[in-house]
Amino acid sequence: MAEPHLERHVFICxxxxxxxxxxxxxxxxxxxxxxxxxxxxxxxxxxRATMRANAAGCLDQCEHGVTVVVYPEQVWYGSVTPDDVSEIVESHLKGGVPVERLRIR
Structure with a gap:
């Protein structure tokens, strides 16, 4: 079985x-x-052929929760709500442009 080629992997704490x-x-x-x-x-x-979204254990950014990290870019998002997800998917996952207003720096 061939390994899937994932363009991005999203981890949600x-x-x-x-x-x-x-x-x-x-x-x-x-x-x-x-x-x-x-x-x-x-x-x-x-x-689904190129991206995954999975639960993660503690990402050690508790003060910014709900915390999400997108790999391979290592872009961290904080205070993410369900209403923010479509923007992250459209802008970042599909378009390659991180959502600046949610980024943790």
């Missing part, structure tokens, strides 16, 4: 912590809905 933890966590900020939105968008846009 879905880490869950105890609610008392001062760092908070992406799960409590809606990470699962963001993950579902990415999966749906990749499928509906016909991108």
């Amino acid at each position: 879905t880490n869950r912590r105890d609610p008392a933890n001062p760092k908070g966590c992406c799960a409590s900020k809606g990470a699962e809905k963001v993950r579902e939105a990415f999966k749906k968008a990749v499928f509906e846009e016909g991108l």
